[in-house]
Amino acid sequence: GAGVSQTPSNKVTEKGKYVELRCDPISGHTALYWYRQSLGQGPEFLIYFQGTGAADDSGLPNDRFFAVRPEGSVSTLKIQRTERGDSAVYLCASSTSGAGNEQFFGPGTRLTVL
Amino acid sequence: AQRVTQPEKLLSVFKGAPVELKCNYSYSGSPELFWYVQYSRQRLQLLLRHISRESIKGFTADLNKGETSFHLKKPFAQEEDSAMYYCALASGGSYIPTFGRGTSLIVHP
Numbered sequence: 001g002a003g004v005s006q007t008p009s010n011k012v013t014e015k016g017k018y019v020e021l022r023c024d025p026i027s028g029h030t031a032l033y034w035y036r037q038s039l040g041q042g043p044e045f046l047i048y049f050q051g052t053g054a055a056d057d058s059g060l061p062n063d064r065f066f067a068v069r070p071e072g073s074v075s076t077l078k079i080q081r082t083e084r085g086d087s088a089v090y091l092c093a094s095s096t097s098g099a100g101n102e103q104f105f106g107p108g109t110r111l112t113v114l
Numbered sequence: 115a116q117r118v119t120q121p122e123k124l125l126s127v128f129k130g131a132p133v134e135l136k137c138n139y140s141y142s143g144s145p146e147l148f149w150y151v152q153y154s155r156q157r158l159q160l161l162l163r164h165i166s167r168e169s170i171k172g173f174t175a176d177l178n179k180g181e182t183s184f185h186l187k188k189p190f191a192q193e194e195d196s197a198m199y200y201c202a203l204a205s206g207g208s209y210i211p212t213f214g215r216g217t218s219l220i221v222h223p
Binding site: 003004033040041042043044045048056091093102103104105106107108 | 118123157158159160200202210211212213214215216
């Protein structure tokens with residue numbers, strides 16, 4: 001079956017603009033995770049959803065970042081007033097419910113803020 | 115705070131040579147340790163986790179609590195092992211991993 005998909009694959013925007021990044025998890029996966037990966041670094045946790053609710057948003061760097069998952073499937077990561085430091089690859093992963101279950105990653109969205 | 119350290123950015127070996135990718139961690143509780151791998155133009159994927167105590171693609175990793183290490187080893191490297199490897203730690207039952215910066219393994223023919 002289809003894996004986790006993310007759109008767009010690449011996004012170039014200007015400083016100060018608003019962007020939305022989309023994640024389609026594997027069907028039936030109730031847990032969804034967003035990570036950010038800067039150049040030369042490992043993925044950094046942003047937020048974790050269990051169903052429709054954000055179970056842990058402790059990784060969001062500031063209030064410019066927000067994520068939703070209104071129907072418990074597709075999720076959107078929203079970044080307001082983008083800054084050059086937001087440039088990174090944004091990864092999404094999903095898993096079946098429960099701690100410790102394997103996370104399946106998407107291909108990522110490469111965000112470039114000029 | 116928990117931390118994962120991968121001291122080598124790059125590890126270059128020849129086919130057939132033994133490989134050891136180092137991972138050290140700092141965490142005061144009982145950690146859950148993982149190795150993830152990303153092959154060229156592919157997605158990040160789980161390679162193995164210490165609780166499974168299994169060998170995947172010839173790789174093994176043993177958790178050494180005394181040395182706070184979780185090194186990844188393979189006795190005979192293959193060219194197809196060339197990839198980016200990330201060590202990760204999770205805690206508190208949440209299983210949200212903290213990743214190291216990664217080690218790029220290049221296996222030459």
